[in-house]
Amino acid sequence: MSFESLLQRLDRIAGGRAAGVAIPDEARSHPKTKRAFTWIMWLLFVELLLGIGAVVIALVLAMGGEPVSFAVWMRTVVVLGMTATLFYFAWRAQLGWRWGYQRLRLFAQIFPVITLVMAAIPGLYPAWMVTEQIVFSLIMIGIADFLTSDHMRDAYRKPAADNPA
Secondary structure, eight states, X not given: OOHHHHHHHHHHHHHGGGTTOBOOHHHHXXXXXXXXXXXXXXXXXXXXXXXXXXXHHHHHHHHXXXXXXXXXXXXXXXXXXXXHHXXXXXXXXXXXXXXXXXXXXHHHHHHHHHHHHHHTSTTTSOHHHHHHHHHHXXXXXXXXXXXXXXXXXXXXXXXXXXXXX
């Protein structure tokens, strides 16, 4: 089994029955599409660094004898796992798979709301993690902004249904 066929099986799990729907090559290779994904990948990389930074801070605090709550550890693990998933969605969307774009756009719009609500719960996280969550949300909003641009929505629009004659 080739690597790409293995990925397409994974795509089928992540993308459902629409996993095989690709956008036209001219939309995928359009300079605005390429530029948007260049920015998205850089922003995701910053998200990854932010997540790694949160883990490092939690480890340093724990090794220094400071109590680090279960919520903080879960948040750091979730952010790293989520960012890896978003990289996968972005990579597949960049290759032209519509499902990857849809998932990335959905999560880029939902995660900031969830993160900000969680950050607003008094006493759940220490101040440094609340700050990390706010920065995380702002970056995700930037990613969502690229994904919801007129060009990107047009490039990844649902294909017209074949009309039976």
